[in-house]
Amino acid sequence: MDLTAIVFYLFSIVTVGAAAIMVFSKNIVHSAFALMFSLAGIAVLYVLLYADFIAATQLLVYVGGILILILFGLMLTEQAVTQKFKAVTVNMLPASLLAAVTTVLLVYAYATTSWQMVMPEERSETVYDLGILLMSDYILPFIIAGVLLLIAIVGAILMSTRLTAIKNEEQ
Amino acid sequence: MALLIFATLPLLLIVGYALFAIWLERKVSAHIQDRLGPMRVGGWHGWAQTIADMLKLIQKEDIIPTNASRFLFKSAPFVLFAASYAAFSVIPFSSAYIGSSINIGVFYLLAVTSLLTLSVIMGAWASNNKWSLLGGMRTAAQMVSYEVPTIMSVLSVLVVAGSLNLMTISEMQTGNDILGFLPNWLIFQNPFLIVAFIIFFISIVAESHRVPFDLPESESELVAGFQTEYSGMRWGIFMLAEYADMLLLSLLGAVLFFGGWASPFGSYLSGPVWGFIWFMLKGLLFVFVMMWMRWTLPRYRVDQLMEICWTILIPVSFINFVLIALWEMTF
Secondary structure, three states, X not given: OOHHHHHHHHHHHHHHHHHHHHHHOOOHHHHHHHHHHHHHXXXXXXXXXXXXXXXXXXXXXXXXXXXXHHHHHHHHOOHXXXXXXXXXXXXXXXXXXXXXXXXXXXXXXXXXXXXXXXXXXOOOOHHHHHHHHHHOOOHHHHHHHHHHHHHHHHHHHHHHHHHHHHHHHHO | OHHHHHHHHXXXXXXHHHXXXXXXHHHHHHHHOOOOOOOOOOOHHHOOHXXXXXXXXXXXXXXXXXXXXXXXXXXXXXXXXXXXXXXXXXXXXXXXXEOOOOOOHXXXXXXXXXXXXHHHHHHHHXXXXXXXXXHHHHHHHHHHHHHHHHHHHHHHHHXXXXXXXXHHHHHOOOOOOEOOXXXXXXXXXXXXXXXXXXXXXXXXXXXXXXXXXXXXXXXXXXXXXXXXXXXXXXXXXHHHHHHHHHXXXXXXXXXXXXXXXXXXXXXXXXXXXXXXXXXXXXXXXXXXXXXXXXXXXXXXXXXXXXXXXXXXXXXXXXXXXXXXXXXXXXX
């Protein structure tokens, strides 16, 4: 096996194993940290596909952004200091049915698709090409995503200021 | 095998630098406070003090609290150092040595260093200790906030440089053409980049948890913040990662604003070896300024820290970014 294959299998095991720990762990904070290993493993798989920009974005957005927000939210709740988080299992029957159906569908799709092997090829200028594409062919989705984020930010500011205004009135 | 040796070179550099920097920190603090600092170990000005301290740390017991979350507690220092070390792979140490000359250099560096926050929270929560948890919370809030002005000031440099590759950015800063004698460093190429550098420097001081922004580990209120429960070599690795982080961000500042390995005298004294020496000198200068600040300034309160970031640094960095872009369009 060459180095790429070893790295691929190693990080596939890390990704899937961490995902399994995330799902089965009874402690929510442990799940969050397992999610970190899983997301970082996916970033490595992107690197192996020569998608360096997407790999770095994966780290920056998911690991450095969303996961920190998740942990921040978990620790701001009172339970973090007073007691351990416990994840409880509810709705056993519908959940297992849904999971079984999804598994069957995935296996069916996997078995019936005629897979084509394409060797990943190295591109020297991923960022440059991406920038050009975002500013030409995909300008509309890019701007729509920007407007959506702007609305979300304005909404967040509005909600938080309204809450503080009410608090100030009460005092 | 050659690959391994190539990848280990920065590690040796970081360990050597950390030993030197901790000694320097004690000497700087001592001289600022009109003391002498360590004078005995090794003879000349106590130069072997940190080596002796490290030998002591290795022998210490590795204590893990009973109620700690063992796996996370044990792995946090290593995740922290790994994140910090991974970022060194895109730093061009000289014109002849760079770990990986990838096209997304700066972006990769910012992405990997965002793991630092997570590993600090990891160690803080796993310790199962109030002080640690509070320190971890403060770290998360501080680093998430100060990432915004850091990224904005880095982005302003990228607008002028036009590349994400740190090697390319260094290469374009060689030579002495500005006003006939100034080196072609980016900070001299656009007047608004001086403002960007000031914002960048304040933000990296905050990101590496140094005074006046050392709230995550403020000794007088939180014992040692997220590292309260750590002892022995695990604590040593936290310390090593902290100093490595300082060096990393200082070197990034040196590449982005002060020419990286480019010599200040044009082609004079500019070979690969001289390049490395210039680069380390520039980086260590910023490290020294951070130490100087640590022993001069008092600490900010948490609310003041957030106010500085959100009401001063972020608006100024955004306006400055637009001004830099306009300057680049007109000249």
